[in-house]
Amino acid sequence: MPDRAPLDATTARWLPWVVAIAFFMQSLDGTILNTALPAMARDLAENPLRMQGVVIAYMLTVALLIPASGWIADRFGTRRVFFSAILLFSIGSLLCALSSSLNMLVGARVIQGLGGSLMLPVGRLVVLRAYPRSELVRIMGFITIPGLLGPLIGPTMGGWMVQFLTWHWIFLINLPVGLVGCYAVWKFIPDLRGSERTRFDSLGFVLFGAAMLLITIAMEGLGELQLPHLRVMLLLFAGLACLAAYWLRAGHIDNPLFSPSLFKTRTFAVGILGNLFARLGSGALPFLVPLLLQVALGYSPSEAGMSMLPLAGAAMFAKSIARPLIERLGYRIVLTGNTLALGVMLAALGLVTEHTPYPLLLVMLAIAGAINSLQFTAMNTVTLIDLDDKAASSGNSLLSVVAQLSLSLGVACAGALLGGFTAAIGNDGVETVLGAFQLTFLTVGIMAMLAAAIFLQLSPQDGRRARAVQEQHIEH
Structure with a gap:
């Protein structure tokens, strides 16, 4: 299938709105949570100064999977992947709202992150492949506006929900938006794939991902996890070793994850x-x-x-x-x-x-x-x-x-x-x-x-x- 296929008038009109919904969901979620952390800590019987794991779990999951997003879209098609991304994000949101402990909440945020890691890059990829270059500035400008509105209304909305409802609603609000998004994706998102199949650097992905994960856990070990310093040093050393191994390998193979x-x-x-x-x-x-x-x-x-x-x-x-x-x-x-x-x-x-x-x-x-x-x-x-x-x-x-x-x-x-x-x-x-x-x-x-x-x-x-x-x- 070619990179860019002609769009019918209805799809061309509604596709930017669908991608904008995904941008808004992720942008809102990234800012609505911070204001609610103290209330969540009280409800879960945790110290509010040790809630950063809820934020980090999502960000790190997104960072880990972004490198694979393009390959996944080419392998399974943009419609299926985009639909799965919004569905996973919505399921993760529901599980966050149902969490009764900090560990459950962190696990649910990882599931949310699995969806979030694919929504933005695959959404951009759909636009790049569906529209001619002459239209990109206009389309990209339109779909990024909701992403800018998220940080503007997120903290205020989160504060009001926590004070007058409960913190669970900052996650439940994603469910109707996600339901509309899933329907719109299946109806309006074209199933586009790359014209060339490249081999995914799976070993490089594992090494690079392990490096990010180990270094982040080492930093968390000094704070929320309160790990012994020896264990923190071992985690940090292992992370840096994985990173060094990745860059040494990437320098002499074809199609590395990221080329030096x-x-x-x-x-x-x-x-x-x-x-x-x-x-x-x-x-x-x-x-x-x-x-x-x-x-x-x-x-x-x-x-x-x-x-x-x-x-x-x-x-x-x-x-x-x-x-x-x-x-x-x-x-x-x-x-x-x-x-x-x-x-x-x-x-x-x-x-x-x-x-x-x-x-x-x-x-x-x-x-x-x-x-x-x-x-x-x-x-x-x-x-x-x-x-x-x-x-x-x-x-x-x-x-x-x-x-x-x-x-x-x-x-x-x-x-x-x-x-x-x-x-x-x-x-x-x-x-x-x-x-x-x-x-x-x-x-x-x-x-x-x-x-x-x-x-x-x-x-x-x-x-x-x-x-x-x-x-x-x-x-x-």
């Missing part, structure tokens, strides 16, 4: 490493802020959710000014300066106390949201901007994996730091839970600032020959 030759493009190498380290700080922001507001400052879930609105609104605004700002100043100045600003704002949130004026807090969150959004846009664009068409697909896939992995590592790091500082209350100058949060924000801010050294390796001219079409496609 991608890193011969300097902007890609800088962008990937910058994404990895900068997101360790920025990924902790949506996890830490709702906990700070509710656990340390005593906000209600609805108040905490409403307080996140300026952060999400400013993030959407920043996307509109990112392109002209980058064109005027260049990637090197924007990314270096913005990374330092991100670190400063994260550290500044550590100065928040119960006496901080509420309007000032909202302004701080808005500034942090705008800086964070600009960071994502600039990092992702510079990563892909100089790749040729042949390398763009593999490079985009690796970028998606690194983005998800670094976000999960950011939450794991934040959880480990928060757990460590909380355990030190009464010692080492930590007097209260608020003091533990303040030290965590300060440390995470310093970690984020260190990534500026990576972006300094860009030259002032890097990315100047970018095409506008490329910049408009890149999402975080």
Whole structure:
């Protein structure tokens, strides 16, 4: 079957709406949960400062399966895979709502992640194969709008649901949307497959996935899992060994999962490493802020959710000014300066106390949201901007994996730091839970600032020959 088949008028009209539903489901789920974590912890008799596993389980599952998404779609067809993705996501949502323990909830989030890992990449693949290139900018712009609305309404909706209903509804809300999505997929999504069958690098997939899993568990071992340091070191060493084995193998085989030759493009190498380290700080922001507001400052879930609105609104605004700002100043100045600003704002949130004026807090969150959004846009664009068409697909896939992995590592790091500082209350100058949060924000801010050294390796001219079409496609 050819890569692109003619679409009938009905399918051409409704297909973008179907993909947009999937984008909205995943985007909403990624932001609605954070505000509900303290209430979920109380109901499950857990410490709210040790709930990061619920977030990490989903992110890590998504990161693990993204590399296989294209091959799976080619092997089984886009309609069947997209339908299965929405169905799995919906079943995972139901199991999350039925969970009676933290372990059950984490397991259900893994099932959700199995579906989520396929929804976005396969949705983009359907659009790429179904529409001519001249239509892509318009179609991609349309289907990404719901993805931007998720972070805007998610925290507020989650806060209100938790306060006036129960936390179970943040998952149950996915079921009617998923039911509509499954019907629409079967009716409107064409069954497209790639024209060429390539052999999947299964051993590389296992090595790369094992490396991500072991390193993340090692980070979790310092926090929520509270593993002995010897076991953490062994897990970390095993993860790094798997990663080294993967890259050594990938350098001398045909069609590796991710080719090391991608890193011969300097902007890609800088962008990937910058994404990895900068997101360790920025990924902790949506996890830490709702906990700070509710656990340390005593906000209600609805108040905490409403307080996140300026952060999400400013993030959407920043996307509109990112392109002209980058064109005027260049990637090197924007990314270096913005990374330092991100670190400063994260550290500044550590100065928040119960006496901080509420309007000032909202302004701080808005500034942090705008800086964070600009960071994502600039990092992702510079990563892909100089790749040729042949390398763009593999490079985009690796970028998606690194983005998800670094976000999960950011939450794991934040959880480990928060757990460590909380355990030190009464010692080492930590007097209260608020003091533990303040030290965590300060440390995470310093970690984020260190990534500026990576972006300094860009030259002032890097990315100047970018095409506008490329910049408009890149999402975080």
